[in-house]
Amino acid sequence: MKIIATVALQPQHRATIYNAAPDAEIVDRPCRTQDEVTALVSQGCDVMLTFRTPDDPLRGAPGLKWVQLLSAGADHVLSGPMKATTISLTTASGIHATPIAEYTLASMLSYAHRIHLSIRAQLRHEWLRSGQFMSIIDDLRGRTLGIIGYGSIGRETARLAQAFGMTVLALKRDPHDRKDHGWTPPGLGDPEGTIPQQFFGPGEREEILRESDYVSVTLPLTDHTRKFIGAREFAAIKPGAFVVNIGRGEVIDEAAMIAALKDGKLGGAGLDVFEHEPLPAESPLWDMENVILTPHMSGANRGYMDHACELFADNLRRFAANQPLLNLVDPKWGY
Template identity: 50%
Template sequence: MQAEPVHVLSTMGFAEPLLQRLRAVSPRLVVRQVTCHNAEEVAQALDAETEVLYTYDLPLDLAAAPRLRWVQLHSAGADHLLRHPILTPDSPIQVTTTSGVHATPIGEFVLGCMLALIRRIPDMTCLHLDRTWPKGRWERFAPRDLRGQTVGILGYGSIGREVGRLAAAFGMRVLALKFNPSRREDHGYVPPGVGDPKGEIPERFYGPDERLDLLRESDFVVIALPLTEATRHFVGEPELRAMKRTAYLINIARGNLVDERALVRALQEGWIAGAALDVFSQEPLPPDHPLWDVDPRRVILSPHVAGFSLQYDDRAADLFAENLRRYLAGEPLLNLVDKHRQY
């Protein structure tokens, strides 16, 4: 007896070769794509046969898709759906993310920011704009080497693990914070050669209540946590004051993980040496936001692009194809969101 077809809807913009890669997983799959730009358009694209949905946006009302059983998100996190009924524990619909797809571009971005900050490259850019050859070049630009410096990684998921791997390759000391430090291994999507799947690189793991100890030790603090109700403003004034005055903060996760008012004070008053920020509590960052007024030699502001890569869709399609195979075989899906922990 022939098994029933499984109808899959992609609301993204996968190129035809990537859609063919998904269809090649099984003849049971009926894959269609309707490129959508918001939740309203996704609602219009859903139909009664849709069983699997690949999307970023999600309408609150899913009545148009009574057979929906699984939503694969086109994002590493699910924080934009925290108040959606699909993330309540009693919802029967599985939700997975593309965690792991972003590890390479964001890991490289973080190391680029570390090098830029410690080598005073923003300062050099300002000199370029001013057409100035400075006096006292040694005093102004002689850096500390990354080798031997300590990086504290808040959140040791796929991105944090790739930051750890790259930092270790530069000879840095790696510390990591996890909500459950006893669980060292990564059971999500891990591309070959990426990250630290067994959790072997950090010299020490810290729990959330020990974060001040990690911060005091670190020359660079990298935020790679998921945003949940429990992690909002995870880094505030006490955490910033615990950091070394020579330390740098790098946030590539979510803006609301940091108390931005306290961060502005920390930068303006010299609690820390500088920061690289790719995410903000409000995006786009408003023109009157005080972060724009911070000395540009000490802060890098980027418009939430750290995860961008020309290979993104290709990697996302690989992950989705593997999860489609698992779904048809009745195996556990990769990157399944724990609805109690909200990530």
């Protein structure tokens, strides 16, 4: 079996892979452009470990049978030729659960305790009086968190929110199938789907928004989720709610969100993803006092490739044994 990785593998990553596939031939080379990816796989391989796929996988990567993405989302791949092939495609869903769930709670806590306002005052060398905060700070305990997209990240967010004493609601494509069928490290998430007090389907998003003080959007970008939350949804949202988006920028209608932030219907937003990235300098989001924004980094952490290779190794064992792969993408749904 020949494995090509378009990222540099450290010795511990190679050891993890060899432990799962002792006879594998591993070729790793950092690829920063599509041309570099195409050149690397042109001699053929069985498996790819990558963020990118070849432009013409059937002819440009002879023998390729399976692509293990290093990203949780597959929208950047399914918009190209991969969608029309029979090559198996799996995502890295599950490896981001801890950092992104922690990021989501950090954003919510920063907003609830107005830490973002204090940081901005610090940069101005301004001492804010504590009395200014008495009427604007809330506890997370006793509040309701609505999670839009109950995958690995949403489930770990739910577990942490429950520990903070929050009531959890969840929306997923099939609200009757509550189990997590993807890759999940032991002890994390909500494998059986027992944490949410109530589940909602896609057609009930206005209902979950009406009941939620905080909203975490963890949807992948697909034809079904583009602008999933728009003007109608913001009109229905609970007044003063705080929205965190760590999925994809395009699942929220950014213009509608900005309007809701300006008129006060939406209390605030914690944003790590945007419709256009980098966020244009002229975007009003930069200067909004009720917005906390970061440059699409919520999943970043030092152990990223360690977790990715653990997942890859689990799938390599399944691949060698002709067993179903974890996190297999269904082109119909886009994830």
